[in-house]
Amino acid sequence: MPDPDEPSPLKGLGERIAARRDERAREQARKSSLASTSGLGLGLRIATELVSALAVGVAIGLILDNWLNTAPWLLITFFILGAAAAMTNLIRTAKEADAAQARERAAAAGSDDSRRDGETRTNRDRSSPATGSGTDTTRPGNGGNEREG
Amino acid sequence: MAEKTSTNGGGGGFELHPMEQFELSPIVPIQIGDLNLSFTNSSLWMVIAVAIISALMMLPTRGRAMVPGRAQAAAEMLYETVANMLRDSAGKEGRQYFPFVFCLFSFLLIGNLQGLIPGSFTFTSHIVVTFALAAVVFLGTTVIGFARHGIGFLKFFAPEGAPSWSLPLLVVIELISYLSRPVSLALRLFANMLVGHALLKTLAGFVFVLGVAGVIPLAGLVAITALEVLIAILQAYVFAILSCIYLNDALHMH
Numbered sequence: 001m002p003d004p005d006e007p008s009p010l011k012g013l014g015e016r017i018a019a020r021r022d023e024r025a026r027e028q029a030r031k032s033s034l035a036s037t038s039g040l041g042l043g044l045r046i047a048t049e050l051v052s053a054l055a056v057g058v059a060i061g062l063i064l065d066n067w068l069n070t071a072p073w074l075l076i077t078f079f080i081l082g083a084a085a086a087m088t089n090l091i092r093t094a095k096e097a098d099a100a101q102a103r104e105r106a107a108a109a110g111s112d113d114s115r116r117d118g119e120t121r122t123n124r125d126r127s128s129p130a131t132g133s134g135t136d137t138t139r140p141g142n143g144g145n146e147r148e149g
Numbered sequence: 150m151a152e153k154t155s156t157n158g159g160g161g162g163f164e165l166h167p168m169e170q171f172e173l174s175p176i177v178p179i180q181i182g183d184l185n186l187s188f189t190n191s192s193l194w195m196v197i198a199v200a201i202i203s204a205l206m207m208l209p210t211r212g213r214a215m216v217p218g219r220a221q222a223a224a225e226m227l228y229e230t231v232a233n234m235l236r237d238s239a240g241k242e243g244r245q246y247f248p249f250v251f252c253l254f255s256f257l258l259i260g261n262l263q264g265l266i267p268g269s270f271t272f273t274s275h276i277v278v279t280f281a282l283a284a285v286v287f288l289g290t291t292v293i294g295f296a297r298h299g300i301g302f303l304k305f306f307a308p309e310g311a312p313s314w315s316l317p318l319l320v321v322i323e324l325i326s327y328l329s330r331p332v333s334l335a336l337r338l339f340a341n342m343l344v345g346h347a348l349l350k351t352l353a354g355f356v357f358v359l360g361v362a363g364v365i366p367l368a369g370l371v372a373i374t375a376l377e378v379l380i381a382i383l384q385a386y387v388f389a390i391l392s393c394i395y396l397n398d399a400l401h402m403h
Contacts, residue, residue, distance in 0.1 A: 040379075040380075040383070041383050044337060044341065045337065045387065048333045048336050048337040048340065049329075049333050051333075051336065052329040052330075052332035052333035052336050053325060053326055053333070055329070055332060056325050056328045056329040056332055057325050060325065060328075078325075081318075081321055081322055081325055082325055084322045084325075085322045085323075085325035085326040088322060088323075088326050089326055089333075
């Protein structure tokens with residue numbers, strides 16, 4: 001028989017589950033950064049990003065030139081536009097990598113911002129307390145939405 | 150990539166054909182009109198990849214054990230990797246596209262990895278294959294974008310906060326940038342697989358040519374094989390995660 005005075009163990013179970021799930025998602029976000037940590041992957045990404053935008057620009061220029069009989073002019077225009085697009089791609093990729101790195105660094109430094117929001121979770125003390133290196137300006141786990149600014 | 154380059158390896162008339170491994174050879178020739186629909190060695194290895202994935206996913210999970218065995222743990226790990234990747238980059242709305250992303254990732258992963266088995270064929274080293282996959286991703290995300298936001302999806306090509314006089318120029322640049330997505334997606338995977346395998350074959354040729362001194366390229370070969378395993382996994386991952394990011398753009402328009 002359950003003791004009516006004792007709070008039911010099921011009380012707030014939903015909250016606890018939700019909190020734990022949030023926490024896990026944040027942990028996962030920290031871990032799953034294979035693409036950002038690998039300099040090799042990033043380098044290859046940037047290289048293809050550059051080449052492909054330029055190639056698309058040149059292709060559009062050539063096709064339009066062929067179609068409109070405007071010999072070299074559209075090719076030249078779209079070559080330049082393609083180069084501009086390549087630079088845009090490049091800057092975006094670099095920004096993205098920067099953001100991922102900042103997130104990672106913040107996650108490595110102060111890893112329990114989850115402590116602050118409520119004490120619904122009681123049975124988790126495995127995460128080591130923050131070692132005082134306060135890099136709280138960039139908070140971890142704010143999704144992946146800061147790309148393509 | 151069917152051209153045959155015969156590079157002479159020098160020394161003793163030993164011939165090196167680093168590109169020969171990428172040649173397509175029909176196993177079951179099928180010709181319909183002008184279309185060559187032969188079942189090639191590339192198709193064969195695609196079927197093998199699908200068979201491996203199906204076996205990995207279906208056989209160990211038949212028992213539905215609460216405590217997974219080794220094979221089931223591997224299957225679950227693959228599932229979780231993709232699920233997390235999709236959730237991290239495309240959010241909750243991305244969930245419904247999980248089957249597609251999972252198929253894409255596992256197909257590329259197994260395709261890249263099985264290509265490292267000596268004597269096998271790497272179908273991802275053909276730009277036709279990678280570009281077809283990239284085109285599906287590109288067209289799919291574009292259709293999703295327009296279906297979700299209607300004509301408002303065109304705002305995607307107009308950067309916010311830009312002065313209106315620069316808009317025509319910026320829209321063209323954004324458009325080129327957008328169109329370059331499938332090209333870079335296809336090019337990256339194809340180039341990585343092609344270069345890696347050609348390099349392995351070339352270095353392997355040196356081992357025989359150099360005789361005793363061949364241990365030096367052999368050592369390099371071991372290291373590069375390890376690197377190739379990493380690249381095989383990484384490129385499948387990058388392809389899948391970029392697909393998720395493009396999906397996120399289509400769903401949320403950044």
